[in-house]
Amino acid sequence: MTDTDGSAITPFRIDIPQSRLDDLRDRLSRTRWPDELPGAGWDYGVALPYLKDLVAYWADGYDWRAHEARINAFPQFTTAVDGQNVHFLHVRSPEPDALPLIVTHGWPSTVHDFVDVIGPLTDPRAHGGDPADAFHLIVPSVPGFPFSGPTRERGWGTRRIALAWDALMRRLGYEHYGAQGGDFGALVSPELGRIAPERVVGVHVNALVDAATAQGPEELERLSEADRERAQANEQWWYAHSGYAVQMSTRPQTVAYALNDSPAGQLAWNLEWFVDHDPTATRQPLPDRDAVLTNVSAFWLTGTAGSAARLYREAGADGWGVRPAPSGVPTGVADFLGDRALRGLAELSHRVTHWTEFPAGGHFAALQAPDLLVGDIRTFFRGLRTP
Numbered sequence: 001m002t003d004t005d006g007s008a009i010t011p012f013r014i015d016i017p018q019s020r021l022d023d024l025r026d027r028l029s030r031t032r033w034p035d036e037l038p039g040a041g042w043d044y045g046v047a048l049p050y051l052k053d054l055v056a057y058w059a060d061g062y063d064w065r066a067h068e069a070r071i072n073a074f075p076q077f078t079t080a081v082d083g084q085n086v087h088f089l090h091v092r093s094p095e096p097d098a099l100p101l102i103v104t105h106g107w108p109s110t111v112h113d114f115v116d117v118i119g120p121l122t123d124p125r126a127h128g129g130d131p132a133d134a135f136h137l138i139v140p141s142v143p144g145f146p147f148s149g150p151t152r153e154r155g156w157g158t159r160r161i162a163l164a165w166d167a168l169m170r171r172l173g174y175e176h177y178g179a180q181g182g183d184f185g186a187l188v189s190p191e192l193g194r195i196a197p198e199r200v201v202g203v204h205v206n207a208l209v210d211a212a213t214a215q216g217p218e219e220l221e222r223l224s225e226a227d228r229e230r231a232q233a234n235e236q237w238w239y240a241h242s243g244y245a246v247q248m249s250t251r252p253q254t255v256a257y258a259l260n261d262s263p264a265g266q267l268a269w270n271l272e273w274f275v276d277h278d279p280t281a282t283r284q285p286l287p288d289r290d291a292v293l294t295n296v297s298a299f300w301l302t303g304t305a306g307s308a309a310r311l312y313r314e315a316g317a318d319g320w321g322v323r324p325a326p327s328g329v330p331t332g333v334a335d336f337l338g339d340r341a342l343r344g345l346a347e348l349s350h351r352v353t354h355w356t357e358f359p360a361g362g363h364f365a366a367l368q369a370p371d372l373l374v375g376d377i378r379t380f381f382r383g384l385r386t387p
Contacts, residue, residue, distance in 0.1 A: 007171065012076040012087060014068050014147065016301045021064060024263055024300060028059040031264040046268045046275070054271075055264050058293050064301075067294040070115050078148075079171065081164040084156065087111075087147035088140035090172065093122040095134035099201070099385050100174040101377075102138045102165055102192070106183020106207065107308060108270040109364065110146050110298045111139050112291065116370040121377065132385075133378040135178075140168065142184065142311065146298035150307035157311070157318035158184070162191035166199065175199060178381055182207035182365060184311065190350055193329030202384040203327075203350075204377050206334040206365045211346035213238060215323055223344045234340045244272045248312035256306025259299075266305050267296050274364070287367040326351045332380030336361030336369060354380045 036048040074089045089111055092098070101121070105113050118137055125131040141148040143156045143164070165188065169177050178201050181189035186205035193200045212234040214220045220228050247255050259266045274292050299305040326347070332354035335341045343355050356376050361369030 007080050009077050009079045009171070012078045012147070013072055014076070016064065016068065020301050024297070025059050027263050028055055031055060031262070033264075046271045050275070051264065051268055051271070054289060054293070055267065057289065058263075058267070058297075062290060062293045062297075064294070064297050067112065067290065067297075071112055074115075074118060076147075079168065081167050081171075082160065083153070084143045084151060084164065085149050086140055086143065086164060086168060087149075088138055088168065089114075089118070091118050091122050091137045091139070093134040093136050095123075095125070095131050097132075097385075098122070098134035098136045099381060100138065100169065100172075100177035101135040101381075102140070102169060102177060102179050102189075104140065104161075104165070104179070104181035104185030104188045105142060105145075106181070106185050106209075107145075107311060108273060108295060108299070109183065110295050111141050112294045112298065113364065113366045114139055117366050117374050120370075120374045124378070129378065133382065135377075135381075136174070138169065138172065138174075138177075140165065142188075142308070144304060144307040144311055146302040146304050146308075149302070150304055151310060155314060155317075157314035157316075158187045158191050159195070159318050160314075161188050162195055165192055166196045169199070176201055178202050178204065178384065180204045180377060183209060183363070184315070186210070187315065190327065190329075190331065193327040193331070194324065197327055197329050200329050202330045202332065202381055204332040204334070204354075204380045205350075206336060206373060206376075207339050207363050208333055208335070208341040208346055210323070210349060211333075211341040211343075212339075214345060219323075219345065219348065222348075223342065227342050227344050230340070231342055231345065234342075237340070241272075244269065245312055248309040249316045250313065252306065252309035252313050256309060259305035259309070260303060263296075263300050266300055267293075269305075270296050270299070287362070287364050291367050323349050325349070330354070330384060332356075332376070334358065334365065334373060334376040336363065336365050336372070338363045 041047055074091050076089050078087050120127040121135045122137050124133045144151040179189040179192045186208045189203050193203045214231045326349055330353040331350040335357045337360050346352055365373040
């Protein structure tokens with residue numbers, strides 16, 4: 001990786017042209033709907049009645065400008081790292097001894113996922129917390145995703161992203177910092193600990209996607225009987241839900257044409273993970289529909305759904321699916337309802353020093369259980385701050 005010290009950091013503000021919003025509403029009004037088997041529900045994919053209702057709200061009720069303003073309330077910047085534009089929020093705490101923390105989203109998320117946790121993490125004093133738990137937050141948009149823009153070359157997998165994040169933190173003047181992430185962020189953040197263990201004081205993850213299924217019989221044998229049964233059940237669950245991931249990890253360009261041409265199609269594609277993760281779990285509230293539509297709108301309005309899909313193929317080229325050795329960096333895991341992570345598998349790839357299982361929440365914890373996520377991040381990092 002090449003990097004130029006002192007590369008410009010430019011203030012940024014989201015300002016989508018009105019013509020794109022008008023075009024979106026026009027396209028939604030002309031959606032060509034498929035048929036659906038009677039009584040199919042969610043068994044064959046996203047349920048038609050659910051999608052029709054959500055598209056109608058997207059066209060006539062949802063207010064992009066309100067959510068654009070929520071993101072714009074936070075300081076945002078862009079910079080070039082390793083030849084790639086990187087957009088990021090940089091929210092400094094009023095507490096002088098705050099710990100720098102870089103937070104990474106997954107797919108199909110954006111930085112919008114974190115709007116409800118930024119305040120409590122950066123200014124706990126103002127949110128009923130202990131000021132000693134404060135963080136300076138750096139929240140980048142993953143290369144290829146909205147606001148960082150499309151990637152322009154091969155190779156932007158988890159390791160290269162982690163290298164870019166470490167370069168970004170050094171450029172911002174942070175020599176020691178923590179890392180947090182969920183979903184793909186739960187792959188990038190531990191990779192930061194592997195490439196920069198002298199700078200990363202700790203890694204906290206939720207939605208730990210590499211600790212739900214065993215990679216072969218030898219790993220299964222390491223588990224207790226109960227966890228072995230859970231791992232096997234997780235494998236069956238993943239087989240039934242992994243169609244989107246198989247497509248993007250093998251032929252992302254093919255699906256990109258549809259994603260970039262049909263907003264209703266893009267919404268359905270993203271709902272595979274946002275809503276159908278476990279629609280029957282009563283303790284796993286669905287993400288707020290405005291939050292879902294803000295993420296989907298960001299992809300649509302920036303034309304980045306196809307380039308974001310490439311992350312799956314690039315991660316595969318990095319060896320996604322081959323379990324790495326654990327780093328020496330302390331790692332905390334928040335395992336929310338729907339995450340399915342198993343500690344016995346997590347310890348094969350991470351130095352787990354903190355583990356919390358929540359019987360509620362969901363895969364998108366920043367949206368579905370922000371208070372629980374904030375509390376667990378605070379608890380984990382308390383013993384890792386520099387005196």
